[in-house]
Amino acid sequence: MYGENCSLSCPQNCQESHCDILDGTCLGCNDGYIGPKCEDQCNAKTYGLECQRVCGNCRNGDPCHHVNGSCVNGCDKGTFGVKCDTACPNGKYGNNCQKQCNLNCGVKARCDRITGQCEGGCQTGWKGITCDKHCNGGTYGLNCNYSCGHCLDNKQCHYINGSCVNGCDSGYKGIDCKQVCNNNTYGPKCSMKCGNCLYLYGEQCHHVTGQCPRGCDVGFQGERCDQVPESAFFNFMSSNNVSILLYVCFAVLVLSCFLNCFFVFRRVKRKMCRRKKMSENVDEHADTNNKDEVRTKPPLKSLYERSKNNEYQELYEMPQKSFYDKF
Template sequence: MMSLSGHSVYPHDVLTVLFCLLTLSQAYVNVALNKLAYRSSSYSTTDTSGTGNALRMSGGDVLNGGQCAVSESGETAYWRVNLITIHSIHHITIHFRADNVTWGPSNNVTGLFLGFSVYISNTTDRLQGTLCYKDDNFTIDTIPAVFTTTCPVHGQYVIYYNERLPGVSYPGGYSVYVTNVLCEVEVYGCTATGYFGSNCSVPCSDVNCQYCHIETGTCQGCKTGYKGHRCEMACEGGTYGAGCKETCGHCRDVNQCSINNGICLTGCNAGFKGDLCKTVCDRGSYGYDCNEICGHCRDVNQCSIITGTCFTGCDTGYQGDLCKESCDSGSYGYDCNETCGQCRDVNKCSIINGTCLTGCDADYQGNLCKTLCPSETKKE
């Protein structure tokens, strides 16, 4: 452990603890090494983002020549390391900062650590994870400078947390506020999932188990697509993913939904698209995988994504449920409900507005050829 000045401050009893920890850790790998970490606030930093500098587990932030992470004092202190992927973890070791003073009750920083908690979680929310350790026994006389707790679970984030909440009474020796003054956090476990044992070399006992207890091999989490106490059952009934907790989309055949990632292997049912078939068709399309184009609906937003039916009728010049058929000879307008006038050639009547494109038949006039000529004109 390093002080802010960079000098070692390990007393004899701490070195003894470190020797024991070294023996304990030889079989496991420090999976936190060189991983980025985050703390709730930062002391003496130029970072203005409000998140503080991310420290690396190989040594931590360099502050005044030291190797320890320091944050501002407050009601809560939060620090986490992201292991990038989920790991099977055995134990966690925390090196508290001694401030270059002999560790013990005469060291005025020990009260900052009392009451701390350690969590392992698959998300950045500690409350969604497993509480590995909650200090409710240590005093300024008994808290060690180097602390280790065994926590044989799996997770992606290791979180250190402490608090001094208003209105809460705390035991004697506890500081008024808390802060992150950590010099090293080591997370020992297996680098790959699916294994356990002192050398992380024994495959999990159950073939479809992805996360098993690092000491006993008891399954703690199934591979995606499987469930059951021993991960012996494949997902069924349109489910997939971790623990079969995800629901398949609108697959053309729900039995062809991948139990691993939910991809619809034979395509989507009518009205849906995408690999998971959970996205409705875009405006103007419908059918299987949304491969069909809506007809000439009066309102394209009222085209059924399933069948293509135009719910509010057809635009001018078209007819039928799908509005893909042109008006029959002699008709025009919305849904072809209008009848053409006395066109010289009825096949030349516009299906849109009824205009006679080649003129009117005898005795009729106007664009629609629906108006009789005046009688005087007839006599001439």
């Protein structure tokens, strides 16, 4: 009480209702109030006794309760608790620490408690502050720093290893479709053969179109050098290939002579063998006949005996004709 005859009550927010007995100024204020008569609430994000305590991180920067410091609308990012004065534990972030750090963070499940930005960046194939997005736009790998190859229909490659799931575009091969066709091939799946290009320095046809970079070899025409003109034979004859043709003709002639000699020799040899065999058979037959004549031939008569029989006087009778005489 204060004033004349102590007829006035001390201000409501005076500490223990004590005030000056003359003018009614408070000897102290209750928590959350300030001023001579404790009529003003704490401001500038303070609360408590004589507004000496600082509010926590209330959502959107709102002031806390002037008496107990609680945040009526919740906590701002990175803190939790009634007064929003406790930092988020590891693996948590955001308003009232309600969000989980991403498992795709470089340091697994570790991030900034306010923004959620991953510590150590993102794992392979992920991007974004919180590493919650796949690599895209033709990129893959760590921090999405690598470019995809030539995937079929320009599709996105695998966000981690860069492989082309649906195959390669025309003219390319390999898991990541970064290798151009080689070994004189081109086109889809490198399944088509290059034409008859003019290879001066070992280059091949274009890996996509099959076109020859330095033109066509002798005797061929077209964008891919796979067409033979009507005059190709005459061009062939007038080129250096004439010598090759002569060599071929000479080789055929030599081979023909050799084969003819071989067959003539073989024929002569067969004739000689037949004659030899025939001669042996004749000799053998003659020997057999002579032996038979010797067995059946009568004894030779002397000249004296023949004279008695009024026969021609011969010392000996002539033998019969031999087998050779009959021939």
